Amino acid sequence: MTGLSDFEIVLTPLDEPALARLLAAAVDGAEPHEVMPPVDGPPGWTPGRRAAFLAFHRRRSLDPDTAIETTWLVEVDGRAAGAARLQPVLGGSAIEVEAGVWLGRWARGRGIGKRVAEVLLESARDGGATRFIASTTVDNTAARRLLRGTGAELDVHGAEVDARLEL
Numbered sequence: 001m002t003g004l005s006d007f008e009i010v011l012t013p014l015d016e017p018a019l020a021r022l023l024a025a026a027v028d029g030a031e032p033h034e035v036m037p038p039v040d041g042p043p044g045w046t047p048g049r050r051a052a053f054l055a056f057h058r059r060r061s062l063d064p065d066t067a068i069e070t071t072w073l074v075e076v077d078g079r080a081a082g083a084a085r086l087q088p089v090l091g092g093s094a095i096e097v098e099a100g101v102w103l104g105r106w107a108r109g110r111g112i113g114k115r116v117a118e119v120l121l122e123s124a125r126d127g128g129a130t131r132f133i134a135s136t137t138v139d140n141t142a143a144r145r146l147l148r149g150t151g152a153e154l155d156v157h158g159a160e161v162d163a164r165l166e167l
């Protein structure tokens, strides 16, 4: 998938070579807690966290026996910048998909997240989803503004923010 902007933004479905590039982008430009569930141990990209990052994506996206979501490597002008994901979830009568995005520090605050969100919305609609949801935290201003910009309703409860957009 390709998005229009000043940058060439390409979303490539994750495979093993893309996963290796994604890990390198995460290590280079993101904190572990921004891109993966917590792993015990000293701070930073320890060997254990790198292995857990790979296992996380293999389990959730690459292994056909366990996959629950589609993940894309986000490339900006050919450089691995981060990840985007769509996960079908149970939403009552709605066909609901949960979205997530992270970008490396160098790619943040340049309108790239907004373009990626548009591509994810288009993909969700094309896939027949009728509701788009995402979560973030109150202190994540960029993510909150990004979600509000899609037209989603934001529900704040404590430190958490849930976004919901009927498609």
Ligand SMILES: CC(C)(COP(=O)(O)OP(=O)(O)OC[C@H]1O[C@@H](n2cnc3c(N)ncnc32)[C@H](O)[C@@H]1OP(=O)(O)O)[C@@H](O)C(=O)NCCC(=O)NCCS
Pocket (backbone or CB within 6 Å): 034, 082, 101, 102, 103, 104, 107, 108, 109, 110, 111, 112, 113, 114, 115, 135, 136, 137, 140, 141, 142, 143, 145, 146, 149
């Ligand atoms: C959240 C994230 C995906 C947003 O993508 P981005 O490319 O940085 O955001 P954009 O440049 O497209 O900007 C989106 C909106 O956030 C605002 N914004 C961007 N960076 C901001 C910052 N540091 N502080 C305040 N607002 C900010 C923009 O002004 C824009 O709002 P507007 O449309 O009302 O003007 C990205 O910052 C990121 O990966 N952060 C770290 C990981 C993360 O938090 N992921 C989301 C978890 S829910």
